[in-house]
Amino acid sequence: xxxxxxxxxxxxxxxxxxxxxxxxxxxxxxxxxxxxxxxxxxxxxxxxxxxxxxxxxxxxxxxxxxxxxxxxxxxxxxxxxxxxxxxxxxxxxxxxxxxxxxxxxxxxxxxxxxxxxxxxxxxxxxxxxxxxxxxxxxxxxxxxxxxxxxxxxxxxxxxxxxxxxxxxxxxxxxxxxxxxxxxxxxxxxxxxxxxxxxxxxxxxxxxxxxxxxxxxxxxxxxxxxxxxxxxxxxxxxxxxxxxxxxxxxxxxxxxxxxxxxxxxxxxxxxxxxxxxxxxxxxxxxxxxxxxxxxxxxxxxxxxxxxxxxxxxxxxxxxxxxxxxxxxxxxxxxxxxxxxxxxxxxxxxxxxxxxxxxxxxxxxxxxxxxxxxxxxxxxxxxxxxxxxxxxxxxxxxxxxxxxxxxxxxxxxxxxxxxxxxxxxxxxxxxxxxxxxxxxxxxxxxxxxxxxxxxxxxxxxxxxxxxxxxxxxxxxxxxxxxxxxxxxxxxxxxxxxxxxxxxxxxxxxxxxxxxxxxxxxxxxxxxxxxxxxxxxxxxxxxxxxxxxxxxxxxxxxxxxxxxxxxxxxxxxxxxxxxxxxxxxxxxxxxxxxxxxxxxxxxxxxxxxxxxxxxxxxxxxxxxxxxxxxxxxxxxxxxxxxxxxxxxxxxxxxxxxxxxxxxxxxxxxxxxxxxxxxxxxxxxxxxxxxxxxxxxxxxxxxxxxxxxxxxxxxxxxxxxxxxxxxxxxxxxxx
Numbered sequence: 001x002x003x004x005x006x007x008x009x010x011x012x013x014x015x016x017x018x019x020x021x022x023x024x025x026x027x028x029x030x031x032x033x034x035x036x037x038x039x040x041x042x043x044x045x046x047x048x049x050x051x052x053x054x055x056x057x058x059x060x061x062x063x064x065x066x067x068x069x070x071x072x073x074x075x076x077x078x079x080x081x082x083x084x085x086x087x088x089x090x091x092x093x094x095x096x097x098x099x100x101x102x103x104x105x106x107x108x109x110x111x112x113x114x115x116x117x118x119x120x121x122x123x124x125x126x127x128x129x130x131x132x133x134x135x136x137x138x139x140x141x142x143x144x145x146x147x148x149x150x151x152x153x154x155x156x157x158x159x160x161x162x163x164x165x166x167x168x169x170x171x172x173x174x175x176x177x178x179x180x181x182x183x184x185x186x187x188x189x190x191x192x193x194x195x196x197x198x199x200x201x202x203x204x205x206x207x208x209x210x211x212x213x214x215x216x217x218x219x220x221x222x223x224x225x226x227x228x229x230x231x232x233x234x235x236x237x238x239x240x241x242x243x244x245x246x247x248x249x250x251x252x253x254x255x256x257x258x259x260x261x262x263x264x265x266x267x268x269x270x271x272x273x274x275x276x277x278x279x280x281x282x283x284x285x286x287x288x289x290x291x292x293x294x295x296x297x298x299x300x301x302x303x304x305x306x307x308x309x310x311x312x313x314x315x316x317x318x319x320x321x322x323x324x325x326x327x328x329x330x331x332x333x334x335x336x337x338x339x340x341x342x343x344x345x346x347x348x349x350x351x352x353x354x355x356x357x358x359x360x361x362x363x364x365x366x367x368x369x370x371x372x373x374x375x376x377x378x379x380x381x382x383x384x385x386x387x388x389x390x391x392x393x394x395x396x397x398x399x400x401x402x403x404x405x406x407x408x409x410x411x412x413x414x415x416x417x418x419x420x421x422x423x424x425x426x427x428x429x430x431x432x433x434x435x436x437x438x439x440x441x442x443x444x445x446x447x448x449x450x451x452x453x454x455x456x457x458x459x460x461x462x463x464x465x466x467x468x469x470x471x472x473x474x475x476x477x478x479x480x481x482x483x484x485x486x487x488x489x490x491x492x493x494x495x496x497x498x499x500x501x502x503x504x505x506x507x508x509x510x511x512x513x514x515x516x517x518x519x520x521x522x523x524x525x526x527x528x529x530x531x532x533x534x535x536x537x538x539x540x541x542x543x544x545x546x547x548x549x550x551x552x553x554x555x556x557x558x559x560x561x562x563x564x565x566x567x568x569x570x571x572x573x574x575x576x577x578x579x580x581x582x583x584x585x586x587x588x589x590x591x592x593x594x595x596x597x598x599x600x601x602x603x604x605x606x607x608x609x610x611x612x613x614x615x616x617x618x619x620x621x622x623x624x625x626x627x628x629x630x631x632x633x634x635x636x637x638x639x640x641x642x643x644x645x646x647x648x649x650x651x652x653x654x655x656x657x658x659x660x661x662x663x664x665x666x667x668x669x670x671x672x673x674x675x676x677x678x679x680x681x682x683x684x685x686x687x688x689x690x691x692x693x694x695x696x697x698x699x700x701x702x703x704x705x706x707x708x709x710x711x712x713x714x715x716x717x718x719x720x721x722x723x724x725x726x727x728x729x730x731x
């Protein structure tokens with residue numbers, strides 16, 4: 001009787017559960033198609049005996065899905081959410097450790113705190129393959145035996161390297177001469193934007209190529225106009241290399257490793273025995289302010305009429321101040337008109353080249369012409385078009401460098417694996433079309449270890465920090481390279497056999513890590529892609545275990561501390577000469593760009609103290625601005641109207657030297673924070689020699705999660721701020 005009662009209870013429980021979750025059974029040969037909407041959760045089960053293997057595919061049609069895998073005890077053993085987005089197939093592999101029903105829970109991908117509506121779609125799920133325990137055991141044994149063949153080939157054909165640090169000789173690197181041959185372009189990728197050993201190995205490769213193979217140009221994935229500042233130091237020793245490196249804006253390169261490489265380039269050039277000097281270039285176009293300034297300065301010398309056309313364009317007037325520029329505020333039509341203005345300017349430069357060159361010389365004309373083209377690329381790359389403008393433009397700029405430096409130029413290119421690879425519409429593909437076998441592409445891979453990246457989680461940034469990852473599954477490319485036991489090595493993929501298992505192994509897509517500047521440890525598996533590596537690179541450089549790159553002080557990144565209420569709005573609780581208490585500013589970054597943010601006792605509007613932002617007149621690195629801010633929890637302000645008010649006085653003269661108040665209301669979005677309200681006074685910059693009050697009023701949405709407010713200074717001069725208030729006001 002007791003047994004029967006327990007059976008009936010279990011039967012009722014199972015039926016109640018089935019009614020609510022509607023568990024469906026997967027069987028071989030039967031595809032199930034189902035719609036999926038926000039909040040839904042579909043459950044499937046497959047009966048497996050211990051030792052069996054099943055491969056289930058979930059084809060996503062218009063919706064991004066997550067698949068959780070539960071064992072017969074209800075314990076989650078896997079979660080599948082590849083980088084396929086809303087279209088593509090998720091692959092679920094289950095190796096049965098025990099007998100019973102394994103469940104797949106399928107539900108829409110949703111980030112905590114993301115209140116945006118999800119796209120409704122559908123999916124198709126089916127068993128792709130089901131193997132018995134004996135069949136699966138036989139497959140594993142066969143695959144492992146065949147994999148050993150691949151591992152042995154890699155061992156036999158590797159170029160082992162004794163280390164990644166530069167200035168330790170080149171005996172181990174001599175085989176690379178045959179691999180590189182007569183190529184004039186060597187492209188060096190990286191599997192992450194934050195790995196110390198990758199950066200060090202690139203430095204060592206540059207040292208080898210310059211010293212042993214007569215390469216004379218280094219070019220990096222960074223803004224081209226500001227790159228000339230680094231080159232001035234490399235060639236002449238003039239300037240500050242740390243500030244010049246910060247001035248190319250990419251925190252990813254603002255590290256000890258890259259700075260040491262730049263200093264090595266200077267040491268090499270300073271040696272009188274090295275008559276062929278090595279030069280530094282950027283080739284990216286992700287910032288437009290310096291390009292516009294260089295172009296305008298040139299045109300003001302040679303043709304004020306043409307310069308006036310640029311000055312009259314409203315969109316270009318925004319670019320002059322890096323603080324004002326925001327593509328979201330400019331329509332596609334306005335940007336198209338701006339491109340026409342730039343195209344007309346380029347036409348004038350070409351048509352009048354003889355006259356202009358007579359006034360300034362050919363070198364200055366070429367520099368102006370280059371910056372006009374970079375300005376055009378910058379705007380085109382920010383018009384949503386689905387095309388590969390940035391990568392094609394970077395390839396075009398590298399081609400310009402090679403043409404500019406002449407037929408004897410040989411260049412080392414630094415970028416992410418994603419840019420150097422030769423897939424369609426990536427930089428490497430455009431360069432391959434231009435240079436063919438004159439280019440050798442080195443992809444980078446690692447087995448396990450650390451790297452630095454911005455932690456993106458739940459739709460917001462958690463700042464720059466190191467992460468650690470374990471090896472990928474043994475059939476992956478990275479783990480297979482690791483199985484060779486070589487700590488550092490190069491593998492020439494062009495020497496792979498044309499037939500046999502090694503050829504078959506490399507002909508199939510294999511997982512390799514693909515990490516950029518951001519990372520989410522809760523979705524670590526999505527940062528490994530299935531790629532056919534022989535279609536991407538000529539050679540692989542491999543590091544078995546890595547550590548995180550070491551940022552320079554100016555290359556660190558953090559998020560502001562979130563306050564529950566405004567703090568120190570009159571600056572009275574701060575010591576003079578330092579950043580005011582309760583406020584956030586990146587003092588090392590400010591120092592690199594020659595800004596000073598400090599509590600001041602110079603004629604405050606009230607009380608004894610105010611805050612001062614200043615920058616002396618003269619040459620500076622980069623085109624940027626100074627910010628001082630507070631970040632507040634928006635909870636108590638939701639659904640209300642707020643007013644930011646502050647007193648300001650300035651000592652500012654000339655175009656581009658301006659002070660601003662600013663106010664932003666944010667929420668978490670699907671991939672990053674989303675603006676709900678923003679006013680940075682870009683259309684009404686402050687220049688007043690006497691204390692005056694200024695206000696910004698805005699709505700705080702019910703979705704708001706934090707409020708940012710503060711002050712900014714662009715250009716040169718001084719501005720004082722005092723008597724802040726942030727109040728709730730009546731509608």
